[in-house]
Amino acid sequence: MDLATLLGLLLGLGGLIGGFLLEGGHAGMLLVETAAIIVFGGTFGATAISFTTEELKKIPYFLKMVFVTEKINYTSTLDLLLETANRARREGLLSLESFLEEIDNDFIVRGLQLVIDGTDPELTKNMLEMEIEAFENREKVGHDIFITAGGFAPTMGIIGTVMGLVHVLSNVSDPDKLASAIAVAFLATLYGVASANVLWIPFANKLKIKAEKKLLLMELIVEGILSIQAGENPRVIKEKLITFIPIDERESMSEQQQGQEMEM
Numbered sequence: 001m002d003l004a005t006l007l008g009l010l011l012g013l014g015g016l017i018g019g020f021l022l023e024g025g026h027a028g029m030l031l032v033e034t035a036a037i038i039v040f041g042g043t044f045g046a047t048a049i050s051f052t053t054e055e056l057k058k059i060p061y062f063l064k065m066v067f068v069t070e071k072i073n074y075t076s077t078l079d080l081l082l083e084t085a086n087r088a089r090r091e092g093l094l095s096l097e098s099f100l101e102e103i104d105n106d107f108i109v110r111g112l113q114l115v116i117d118g119t120d121p122e123l124t125k126n127m128l129e130m131e132i133e134a135f136e137n138r139e140k141v142g143h144d145i146f147i148t149a150g151g152f153a154p155t156m157g158i159i160g161t162v163m164g165l166v167h168v169l170s171n172v173s174d175p176d177k178l179a180s181a182i183a184v185a186f187l188a189t190l191y192g193v194a195s196a197n198v199l200w201i202p203f204a205n206k207l208k209i210k211a212e213k214k215l216l217l218m219e220l221i222v223e224g225i226l227s228i229q230a231g232e233n234p235r236v237i238k239e240k241l242i243t244f245i246p247i248d249e250r251e252s253m254s255e256q257q258q259g260q261e262m263e264m
Contacts, residue, residue: 002069005206012198035160035188039195042156047149055141062142065210066203072213074220074245075252077105081224081241084112085234093229107131107218111225121229128222132215139211143204150200157192161185220244 020030048056080103088096097116100109110131114124164185168178220241227237242250 002067002206005067008202009198012202016194016198029183030187030190032184032187035164035184035191038160038163039153039156039188039191042159043149043153043192043195043200046152046156047145050148051141051145055145058138058141059145062145062207063203065142066206070210072217074217074249077108077217077220078224078238078241078245080105080108081221081228082234082238085224085228085232085237088228089231089234105221108221108225111221112228115225115229121226124229125222125226128225132218132222135218136211136215139207139214142207143211146200146204146207150196150204153192153196153200154189155192157189160188160192164188216244216246 017027017030021027084096084099087099093115096112100112100116103109103112107128111124111128114127119127165182168181168185171181223244224237224241227240232240
């Protein structure tokens with residue numbers, strides 16, 4: 001479970017509801033079935049119109065990605081590429097064939113297989129970059145779906161409020177109930193704005209950030225594989241690939257290396 005997502009939802013929803021309760025309201029006042037149907041039904045419908053069926057089928061996957069923590073370890077990937085570079089330098093590129101079974105990263109395996117098969121370096125680069133582009137396009141769909149929902153939700157809230165006011169003003173025979181009916185009508189706007197800013201837009205941002213981290217790792221892998229194919233010195237490869245690693249993890253690597261040197 002992604003604790004940041006869970007904590008954010010608790011703080012966001014808790015803050016809105018808690019503030020309302022502190023003002024003297026009660027939870028039942030926020031639960032209006034008709035407003036929810038108009039806002040969420042309208043939002044989901046408009047979003048569905050905006051995308052293809054195949055793209056919409058991926059929503060469960062994208063929701064899972066929002067709530068699931070996926071550790072991206074740049075350091076271990078760097079170590080694996082350096083180990084591969086050392087082996088290729090000692091035993092030749094063909095020796096990597098038997099090493100592929102020990103690698104659990106499919107992208108690295110496919111890249112090294114191209115190298116082992118003697119693929120032209122430029123073609124290897126193009127094929128790996130095409131795979132990165134395909135991954136980026138797939139992940140972008142999730143971001144686009146939720147950001148689109150975040151755009152429609154406030155509008156659907158306004159529509160729901162207008163519909164509620166139309167209903168209220170067409171039944172003004174009982175002035176005592178007029179104020180409460182207007183308050184209920186405005187709940188549609190609350191649902192639309194709150195869902196957009198607490199759910200859909202944050203979900204889109206979370207997917208974008210996670211995709212960017214994966215893309216950075218894939219770019220590191222591509223550079224490492226091309227360097228291995230070019231027969232570069234592993235020390236040079238290491239210095240080159242370190243530039244892809246985020247600053248905080250790079251500092252952690254440096255501290256770890258200093259600790260190992262002190263033990264020696």
